[in-house]
Amino acid sequence: MTLLATGTTGSAASADRGVGPLLRAWRERRKVSQLELALRADSSARHISFVETGRSRPSEEMVLRLAEHLDVPVRERNSLLVAAGYAPRYRETPLDDPALDAVRAGMERLIQGYEPYPALVVDATYNVLAANRGITMLLADLPESLLAPPLNAMRLTLHPEGLAPRIRNLPEWRGHLLAQMERQIALHRSAPLRTLYEEVAAYPVPRTTPETEPVEAVPYFALPMLIEHEGRTLSFISSISTFNTPMDVTVAELAIETLLPADPATVKYLHSLVD
Known part of the structure; x- marks a missing residue:
């Protein structure tokens, strides 16, 4: 039996919030310090702080690198890129698309x-x-x-x-x-x-x-x-x-x-x- 249905999960991110607060929210959600994230992403705690406060605009590569190390879902990675002023990286192809x-x-x-x-x-x-x-x-x-x-x-x-x-x-x-x-x-x-x-x-x-008979403990x-x-x-x-x-x-x-x-x-x- 094959069934097709459509549905979207929506996105909690919005461009008008800016990428800094969104990255900070993901970092805090993952319970990772700025220093730990910096070490993982080959950056510095100072730069991470500047990105989160809006004093520095991260490159597209940096957004994706931070998202990867914070285990951000793919849909939300697109939202982070848009919030940082970049185009979405990941397609959202309908399941019934020939691709x-x-x-x-x-x-x-x-x-x-x-x-x-x-x-x-x-x-x-x-x-x-x-x-x-x-x-x-x-x-x-x-x-x-x-x-x-x-x-x-x-x-x-x-x-x-x-x-x-x-x-x-x-x-x-x-x-x-x-x-x-x-x-x-x-x-x-x-x-x-x-x-x-x-x-x-x-x-x-x-x-x-x-x-109903009781289920035996197994x-x-x-x-x-x-x-x-x-x-x-x-x-x-x-x-x-x-x-x-x-x-x-x-x-x-x-x-x-x-x-x-x-x-x-x-x-x-x-x-x-x-x-």
């Missing part, structure tokens, strides 16, 4: 290769851009209102009419997902992501039905998602992959999430569906 044909095809092959294990591709606000048949299996029988495009992985998982009632360890899994979003908000300063977080965090938490190597499917409890460990050194905003904000079986019973059941 990204190879990227789309590669992601399709990758998530299909994980079958029968669930895998999907999401953007910076968890809109589902592509998904395989393993995901389709988990989403079976969900309300049409939740399955209408654009699908959103967080809504599908945490909505009381979505997967939430089927997740046997919902308090733990919900806490994990919300903490993950909080870390991303701190990193990207995305207003749309914060809006999504506030929405899903406010969802009422379904209560476990009395008929020494998992990572927090699993334990989910009911046709009378069985399936166990998955989530793994997320991103692109190394992306040069396009769209590509930088893509993530491939795979749900790997966390126990032999889940492996056996998933393979039985395709045998």
Whole structure:
């Protein structure tokens, strides 16, 4: 199954603030001193101070170097360049643009290769851009209102009419997902992501039905998602992959999430569906 959706994360930076205050905000967010940043960027604390206070205009190369050492997201690097008076360096190519044909095809092959294990591709606000048949299996029988495009992985998982009632360890899994979003908000300063977080965090938490049998304690190597499917409890460990050194905003904000079986019973059941 392939799904395309569009979404933007927005940018917290604005040119009228100037690049100095923005760089200082990123440095403070990363808890790095001016001296430490200067050493990393082969500069001086004095120059970093002058840039942050507006007494010195950094070169385009210096803006990018500081952004790299502060781990500034690609979208925000463009904002820093604009605030410093330069043109954006990184393109933002629509995912359906022919220039990204190879990227789309590669992601399709990758998530299909994980079958029968669930895998999907999401953007910076968890809109589902592509998904395989393993995901389709988990989403079976969900309300049409939740399955209408654009699908959103967080809504599908945490909505009381979505997967939430089927997740046997919902308090733990919900806490994990919300903490993950909080870390991303701190990193990207995305207003749309914060809006999504506030929405899903406010969802009422379904209560476990009395008929549900307790899940036996198993020494998992990572927090699993334990989910009911046709009378069985399936166990998955989530793994997320991103692109190394992306040069396009769209590509930088893509993530491939795979749900790997966390126990032999889940492996056996998933393979039985395709045998």
